Amino acid sequence: xxxxxxxxxxxxxxxxxxxxxxxxxxxxxxxxxxxxxxxxxxxxxxxxxxxxxxxxxxxxxxxxxxxxxxxxxxxxxxxxxxxxxxxxxxxxxxxxxxxxxxxxxxxxxxxxxxxxxxxxxxxxxxxxxxxxxxxxxxxxxxxxxxxxxxxxxxxxxxxxxxxxxxxxxxxxxxxxxxxxxxxxxxxxxxxxxxxxxxxxxxxxxxxxxxxxxxxxxxxxxxxxxxxxxxxxxxxxxxxxxxxxxxxxxxxxxxxxxxxxxxxxxxxxxxxxxx
Amino acid sequence: xxxxxxxxxxxxxxxxxxxxxxxxxxxxxxxxxxxxxxxxxxxxxxxxxxxxxxxxxxxxxxxxxxxxxxxxxxxxxxxxxxxxxxxxxx
Numbered sequence: 001x002x003x004x005x006x007x008x009x010x011x012x013x014x015x016x017x018x019x020x021x022x023x024x025x026x027x028x029x030x031x032x033x034x035x036x037x038x039x040x041x042x043x044x045x046x047x048x049x050x051x052x053x054x055x056x057x058x059x060x061x062x063x064x065x066x067x068x069x070x071x072x073x074x075x076x077x078x079x080x081x082x083x084x085x086x087x088x089x090x091x092x093x094x095x096x097x098x099x100x101x102x103x104x105x106x107x108x109x110x111x112x113x114x115x116x117x118x119x120x121x122x123x124x125x126x127x128x129x130x131x132x133x134x135x136x137x138x139x140x141x142x143x144x145x146x147x148x149x150x151x152x153x154x155x156x157x158x159x160x161x162x163x164x165x166x167x168x169x170x171x172x173x174x175x176x177x178x179x180x181x182x183x184x185x186x187x188x189x190x191x192x193x194x195x196x197x198x199x200x201x202x203x204x205x206x207x208x209x210x211x212x213x214x215x216x217x218x219x220x221x222x223x224x225x226x227x228x229x230x231x232x233x234x235x236x237x238x239x240x241x242x243x244x245x246x247x248x249x250x251x252x253x254x255x256x257x258x259x260x261x262x263x264x265x266x267x268x269x270x271x272x273x274x
Numbered sequence: 275x276x277x278x279x280x281x282x283x284x285x286x287x288x289x290x291x292x293x294x295x296x297x298x299x300x301x302x303x304x305x306x307x308x309x310x311x312x313x314x315x316x317x318x319x320x321x322x323x324x325x326x327x328x329x330x331x332x333x334x335x336x337x338x339x340x341x342x343x344x345x346x347x348x349x350x351x352x353x354x355x356x357x358x359x360x361x362x363x364x
Contacts, residue, residue, distance in 0.1 A: 082318040148293055155297045185282040193290050197297040 004037070004112040007119050007241065008137035010161075012153030014124030016145045017176040019236075020212055023051040027221035028231075028238040030204040032084035034116040037076065038219055039108075040090035041122040041133035049089050052079060053219020061091035066103050072110045081224060086115075101135035108136035117241075119160040126160055134161065139170045139241075142200065145177045146188050174204040174237065180252065191243055191248070204237035205251050206230065282308060322348060329359045337361065 010023045019042070026038045028150045040048040043062070049055045060075035067087075072088070079085040088107070098136040104120075111118055122133035134140065140161050154173070161171055163230040175191040182188035211230050215222040223231045240246060324344045326346045343362040348355060 148289060148296075151293055152296055156335065163336060183286070186286040187291050188286050188287075189293060193293065197293050 002106075002132075004115040004118045005241075006108055006112070006136055006138045007117070007141055008041075008133050008134060008139075009119060009143060010122035010142045011123045011124065011143045011150065012126060012132065012157040013144075013150045016143050016150050017122050017206070017212075018124075019047045019051055020216060021143055021174060021176065021206070022085055022119050023048060024234045025238055026085055026117070026119050027052075027079070027082060028080070028223040028234045029117050029241075030082040031223060031237065032235075035084045035086075035114065036119065037086045037088060037111050037115045039088045039111075039118065039120045041104075041120045041129060041131075042094045043090050043094050043129060044092065045123065046090035048093055048121050048218065049077075049087060050086075051221075052087060052221065054079065054087055054089075055219070057260045058089045061089045061094070061188055062107070063091040063094045063098060063256070065107060066099060070106050073114065081220075086125070096123070096132065099132050099212075101132050104132045105136040124224050125158065130160075134164055134166075139172070139174050140166055140204070141174055142198075143174045143176055144194065144198075146175060146179075146183075146191075146194065151189075151194055151197065158198055159201060170201055171200045171235050172203040173198060173200045174179055174201065174206065176203055176210040178204045179208050182230075184227050192195075202248055203240045204233065206233055207252075304336075322357070325357060333359070333361050339363065 005169070006073070007025075009018050009025070011018050022038060031035045038048060038052070039062070040046045042048070048056055053196055054077050055134060059077075059078050060070050063076070064070040064075055076086040076088055079087070088111070096253055104138045108118060108120075120137060123129035142154050142161075144150045158171060173195060175194055178191060183190045191202055191205045203231045207230070209230055211222055222228050222245050223234045236251050236259050238245045280327045326348070329346055330344045333344045334341050339361050345360040345362070347358045347360070349358075351358075
């Protein structure tokens, strides 16, 4: 196998959906037949195992690899439904200073021979954890929500990535938790406004949806349920990660289509809580 | 209520204006893309001032240097303008 494409999913601000997006992009790529490894870069505050429903299967973590107790391939945990999706878990008891950028480079170099894609879930902030996460990445995906605090942090992170050698050719943007109705009423900045302000390529727009919370509750990535409307959006983003052109408008078009028929809508209106 | 009261600005417009005021790529009047070299001919003072603001903002945001420690020197010769920025680290 050739060397993997290594992506880091980052944001600066916490709580914008990096972990959920990492899990779903990984699951989407795996469902397309690629060998995918997800790395939880959030040392000490791990969550990726929870979103993937693998929290009870973690025996060894990235710290065991760094300490030399286990080889990197021994500590990987395979997903229950997608056997070509693996997780390199983080440790709850460790802190970010126990891992260095050189450690990350070394780990990713070893993993690269076994996978088509490696996705690193970066922690919030711009400290050591962020530096570790970006150290070996070839491409950065910045996640932001349409609020000014997240956009400001995304801008700061873009600057830091550029200082670390990234360019507008290998930095992309995902706008998460968009509310199209608010954008239509001019009560929220649009993805195009954010893209123009940050001057980086937009590769995905994800609308605010209950489906995300429900999938996290079950520990099952949304892309594994083809009935979920958001799954097509993640599939489109992974196509773009593979350099296949799909217009961004396609994402919003799908999301604006009502999945319910007229009678289902009427039924819902009159439905009473039991 | 006075029937001709001024229409309230939509919050999305306010957010967009605020976003463009703090984001590095769009600070000031001119949008300068990263890595792009800009050539100015017959530039007005307003354009030059926006570039000075951009340089100071860039140093403040990316290099953590106080704006007062960024000295921008402008010299004009005919139609050409030379801008030199000195960034003072302490």
